[in-house]
Amino acid sequence: MSQMGSPRDRYAVIGNPVGHSKSPFIHARFAEQTGEPIEYTHLLAPIEAFVSHVQAFIEAGGRGLNVTVPFKLEAHAFATRLSPRAAAAGAVNTLRFEAGEIHGDNTDGFGLVRDIEVNLATPLKGVRILLLGAGGAARGVVLPMLERAPHTLTIVNRTAAKAQELVSQFGEAAQAAGCRLTGGGATAIEPGAYDVIVNATAGSLDAALPECDDRAFGGGTLAYDMMYGAQPTVFMQHAQTLGARAADGLGMLVEQAAESFYIWRGVRPDGAPVLAELRRMLAAPSAA
């Protein structure tokens, strides 16, 4: 596992497709900011060849990987050690290679919580949260949200049974956090506007609005879509018409990357300036 004389430690984001990933840009900014000597590239792996590509990367001296679609479950299975939050998420987005071990972690939920609490200045302690969706993206953020000790977390999903499964899985963690955890189909939404509504459904990808009672949105609600794009998503637009404040997932992307960088380097970069730069690039791509 020598670095073959390379002055820079090697990292990459592995996925399929992966060419569109903003992670190399983000980590290059973090490296400049902190002075850490890293190189960070894209790594395209064929769908059937995740493990062999990771092994080749390790043999070439690679120190860590971010893992994106569709390999997060395989990365979870491939890791020899899992952080508690990766085990809870059932998925891994960050691998660190050290002393023959493959450490798997998941920084997505941390990134979401940090974006909401720090960048969007919305504390989660004691508030009522509605989580829409119960797939991989939703599962990955439940534990980090519970750890902020919200008053209530309601998980609502088109397929009610999947939301109920998450409620069972995280029942103990909720109890430890003093949080009331409930969930099911659309009828599980409780009366009164929520403080925070997180859209973790894949709906925004095809411009579909997840079913959600309009009364869940109010003037004091932060409506957060884990997706992002040059334009506000349909979920964000809908929330805004109901008087809520809306945010997309670009900040989550930056903050999950910052936490990965911290895992690898022991240095915490500042996400805010990189988020501002990405936001400008997204608004005016030709100016980038």
Ligand code: ATR
């Ligand atoms: P991901 O890893 O992005 O979470 P996933 O595990 O396939 O992907 O989960 C997709 C989530 O989006 C699920 O909660 C799904 O609801 P179902 O469990 O009922 O399938 C939700 N979803 C996808 N399209 C949706 C739509 N048009 N309306 C509402 N929910 C939708």
